[in-house]
Amino acid sequence: MVCFCFLVDQRRKVRRSKPVAGSCSRCGRGASVVDIITQTRFCYVPFYCKSWKAIMCTFCGAILKSYA
Template sequence: MVCFCFLVDQTKKVKRSKPVAGSCSRCGGGASVADMITQTRFCYVPFYCKSWKAIMCTFCGAMLKSYT
């Protein structure tokens, strides 16, 4: 018996953020540190959840650095 399971989606959400000193190297906008959560679902069933921090640009949304 063969069973195939495909990755349906992976979402990244910002739980909260606060501004930090510095600017974006891509667009020059302000930076903020954000608490992120990544959720992975296989075949529409929640499978994996991970929390981490990232420094993001407030203007273009680029992820400048991430911390696990």
């Protein structure tokens, strides 16, 4: 069986970010509320796109909290 997993990748793009009270549990820097777009691509062609909100550290990229 041939595996095509390597043809699928996922891109995460931060559309908007706004500083919020609180700090990152990993690096201790400020956290932000962000609008994220997750794009799943097959052979570099996007076929699935999802946008979601999360509290994220913009310095180290850790997701501190996500909203479904």
